[in-house]
Amino acid sequence: xxxxxxxxxxxxxxxxxxxxxxxxxxxxxxxxxxxxxxxxxxxxxxxxxxxxxxxxxxxxxxxxxxxxxxxxxxxxxxxxxxxxxxxxxxxxxxxxxxxxxxxxxxxxxxxxxxxxxxxxxxxxxxxxxxxxxxxxxxxxxxxxxxxxxxxxxxxxxxxxxxxxxxxxxxxxxxxxxxxxxxxxxxxxxxxxxxxxxxxxxxxxxxxxxxxxxxxxxxxxxxxxxxxxxxxxxxxxxxxxxxxxxxxxxxxxxxxxxxxxxxxxxxxxxxxxxxxxxx
Amino acid sequence: xxxxxxxxxxxxxxxxxxxxxxxxxxxxxxxxxxxxxxxxxxxxxxxxxxxxxxxxxxxxxxxxxxxxxxxxxxxxxxxxxxxxxxxxxxxxxxxxxxxxxxxxxxxxxxxxxxxxxxxxxxxxxxxxxxxxxxxxxxxxxxxxxxxxxxxxxxxxxxxxxxxxxxxxxxxxxxxxxxxxxxxxxxxxxxxxxxxxxxxxxxxxxxxxxxxxxxxxxxxxxxxxxxxxxxxxxxxxxxxxxxxxxxxxxxxxxxxxxxxxxxxxxxxxxxxxxxxxxxxxxxxxxxxxxxxxxxxxxxxxxxxxxxxxxxxxxxxxx
Ligand SMILES: Cc1cc2nc3c(=O)[nH]c(=O)nc-3n(C[C@H](O)[C@H](O)[C@H](O)COP(=O)(O)OP(=O)(O)OC[C@H]3O[C@@H](n4cnc5c(N)ncnc54)[C@H](O)[C@@H]3O)c2cc1C
Numbered sequence: 001x002x003x004x005x006x007x008x009x010x011x012x013x014x015x016x017x018x019x020x021x022x023x024x025x026x027x028x029x030x031x032x033x034x035x036x037x038x039x040x041x042x043x044x045x046x047x048x049x050x051x052x053x054x055x056x057x058x059x060x061x062x063x064x065x066x067x068x069x070x071x072x073x074x075x076x077x078x079x080x081x082x083x084x085x086x087x088x089x090x091x092x093x094x095x096x097x098x099x100x101x102x103x104x105x106x107x108x109x110x111x112x113x114x115x116x117x118x119x120x121x122x123x124x125x126x127x128x129x130x131x132x133x134x135x136x137x138x139x140x141x142x143x144x145x146x147x148x149x150x151x152x153x154x155x156x157x158x159x160x161x162x163x164x165x166x167x168x169x170x171x172x173x174x175x176x177x178x179x180x181x182x183x184x185x186x187x188x189x190x191x192x193x194x195x196x197x198x199x200x201x202x203x204x205x206x207x208x209x210x211x212x213x214x215x216x217x218x219x220x221x222x223x224x225x226x227x228x229x230x231x232x233x234x235x236x237x238x239x240x241x242x243x244x245x246x247x248x249x250x251x252x253x254x255x256x257x258x259x260x261x262x263x264x265x266x267x268x269x270x271x272x273x274x275x276x277x278x
Numbered sequence: 279x280x281x282x283x284x285x286x287x288x289x290x291x292x293x294x295x296x297x298x299x300x301x302x303x304x305x306x307x308x309x310x311x312x313x314x315x316x317x318x319x320x321x322x323x324x325x326x327x328x329x330x331x332x333x334x335x336x337x338x339x340x341x342x343x344x345x346x347x348x349x350x351x352x353x354x355x356x357x358x359x360x361x362x363x364x365x366x367x368x369x370x371x372x373x374x375x376x377x378x379x380x381x382x383x384x385x386x387x388x389x390x391x392x393x394x395x396x397x398x399x400x401x402x403x404x405x406x407x408x409x410x411x412x413x414x415x416x417x418x419x420x421x422x423x424x425x426x427x428x429x430x431x432x433x434x435x436x437x438x439x440x441x442x443x444x445x446x447x448x449x450x451x452x453x454x455x456x457x458x459x460x461x462x463x464x465x466x467x468x469x470x471x472x473x474x475x476x477x478x479x480x481x482x483x484x485x486x487x488x489x490x491x492x493x494x495x496x497x498x499x500x501x502x503x504x505x506x507x508x509x510x511x512x513x514x515x516x517x518x519x520x521x522x523x524x525x526x527x528x529x530x531x532x533x534x535x536x537x538x539x540x541x542x543x544x545x546x547x548x549x550x551x552x553x554x555x556x557x558x559x560x561x562x563x564x565x566x567x568x569x570x571x572x573x574x575x576x577x578x579x580x581x582x583x584x585x586x587x588x589x590x591x592x593x594x595x
Contacts (some may be wrong), residue, residue, distance in 0.1 A: 103339070149384065155347055174461075178519055182474060185460070199524045239415060240389075240420060241389070254569055265588070267575075
């Protein structure tokens, strides 16, 4: 997967389709004005795409031969995430669409994605694989790490800044991660996998011209057979875990709501005492 | 009895509550064996691990502390080969989840994260989709690798503790060359408050505090709790980013979460809706936060919070 220092920067961004219903529009506030009914790309992946575009631009942009490829896997409608990424600025898109993928757990998903990245890398190699932080989804911290493991890449996750520097001729990713007790500066030789937080940038929005331009960008739909992956290694058949049952947690019931008439602080403490929380 | 392997990156005395919880779960399901990410442990650590049932400690032949994830997973895979445990348990921090994920691929084993309880045969109950679902899951291939959320079990000291034997395990040579490294670490201002994810009480402020977190802090201190915040408050720079609760911040599940001046956007709820008891103070009666509050006050946080703080102090004295 290695790429020489002078070679154009080749970045793959993993993007995910999120159903519109994930957004409960009645709960949005004025800061949430982006039209979510059109949002078919996970908003956390927009930070990953923006980071990729900025890194390629910093390296001289498209004229330097640098390229951002947006990839996804999933059923037909998942292609919308790639289309949106192309509108925002990705140069090329891949959609892995195969019925055998249904029911894949982290192990199967990472197997398929790793095969797809190898396929895209071809002879040129891929320098960086970038993902969003996607912390709402049960398995998402597993999938990027397992993709990195399968491709034998170092991983640098949850970073709030990322740049490419050189150690002699060898490209190195330098990033910052802010933790609860400390802030780290992290370095990894390329190629590497990196996940970015929502602190890293302000994602751009597609304008009319970029939306038209996106229609001419290459978008490839591939199957497991194209990647040489055996269907039994993914999906329900290839899963290493099973979910036996899943129940929605009982919805929280609204409790007591009082208007402050001068003693609400006292009543609040009464409530804590009644719950044995003091 | 088969062993259960627990990975603790760098245990110190006193052992953290999550560390003691992992040991307790391991000891309940077999012989607890600990693997650590440092070549030697400080004085007293072996005894402390023994008190919670550890029978052996596996140490790497070199320092893995400055590396991220991959070399630790490689070391742990070697330990699994040597020890043949019936399961591997880690905490649910992001780095541990990543170590677990890579370990799973190395040893061809299923991984389950966000586990809230471990049952017979390592069946795991896990919290899914920001805590809105509870699922029962099982590893069907290889050695179960589980990452366990804090507060999943009450720590139990062993009935007759032993001093665990220390075993050195050769680290695989490959791995560190291509690994990510920490090249610099700046410690944040030390805090006397409990850490956000482990605290049993969290008091959080949002845009409504308007730059002044002192009333939030005073109530948190009166309750011995941690201070949290909405993204509006951290983005405004009123408090450090590490205090952010929500989808892109910390996910907390305390006994008590007090939300003040926070509207309760879906991304904020994702980080706190599994709290045992939720109290909300907001001057807008239509704020969505009231839909999930067990006790809500429609009022000004600058009068309600100080009054509550004073009242708590009074009742305690
Ligand atoms: C990708 C993405 C990720 C996000 N991640 C997170 C996250 O992790 N965590 C998070 O919190 N948000 C997150 N957000 C932001 C989220 O959508 C909301 O914008 C944010 O939570 C609102 O913060 P707030 O409630 O403090 O501010 P507002 O929504 O502005 O609410 C302020 C509240 O304070 C009340 N108020 C004002 N003055 C007073 C007073 N004196 N006394 C009492 N009440 C008062 C008001 O009535 C209002 O309800 C994310 C957004 C995006 C797009």
